[in-house]
């Protein structure tokens with residue numbers, strides 16, 4: 001599998017806090033069946049030289065840690081969707097995913113920006129493919145999933161977070177992710193992991209729930225050919241709802257993942273409402 005969205009670089013954002021955590025995340029990703037990871041540190045505004053230099057150093061170190069594990073790591077960003085983002089990209093800011101023309105963007109969770117539609121369109125006009133990170137986690141989409149369905153109809157790719165399907169962020173994101181999947185408007189699935197804890201621990205359950213909705217072939221498309229095509233500049237169609245007859249035993253899912261055993265990982269801890277943890281991270 002390919003993880004297009006992971007906060008893997010040590011000491012850069014609210015993701016991996018140290019090289020030790022990065023190493024643990026790499027091992028966990030490998031054990032779950034991920035072979036390519038696109039490290040996506042947050043990019044809240046224009047990429048300045050100082051941040052770029054820090055990211056480059058952390059990326060070099062991460063690749064050194066990943067090489068013995070047989071895991072490929074590429075560099076990307078999770079860029080805040082700001083009105084000037086299309087212009088910045090056109091001026092050469094390397095804020096895309098792994099050097100592709102795809103741009104992973106996020107929005108404020110609480111307030112949908114008025115410029116969003118216009119900025120998505122400007123990105124497309126400039127030749128970029130916008131990928132909206134975790135649509136199921138935005139309050140406006142939870143209230144009205146059609147907001148994200150409309151974006152998908154206009155060519156914006158939707159990336160759900162696998163842990164959302166396992167309830168890591170609560171009921172509303174889970175229900176919204178399921179609604180978007182049932183509408184056949186989801187293109188990609190990723191961990192958006194910030195550490196080696198909850199979001200990774202939820203991957204097996206999240207993939208199983210995904211398989212119940214889009215079938216095993218759908219899970220594979222969301223995590224293998226979909227992200228591969230995106231990185232290669234190809235077309236990424238949304239994954240359709242599985243027909244009832246095609247939802248079979250979870251052969252592909254269980255081949256894709258190796259569940260962490262009780263001996264090598266701590267028990268998953270579901271954070272309670274109001275408790276700090278990954279749940280509050282972007």
Ligand SMILES: [Fe+2]
Nearest residue numbers: 005078192282
């Ligand atoms: Fe993220």
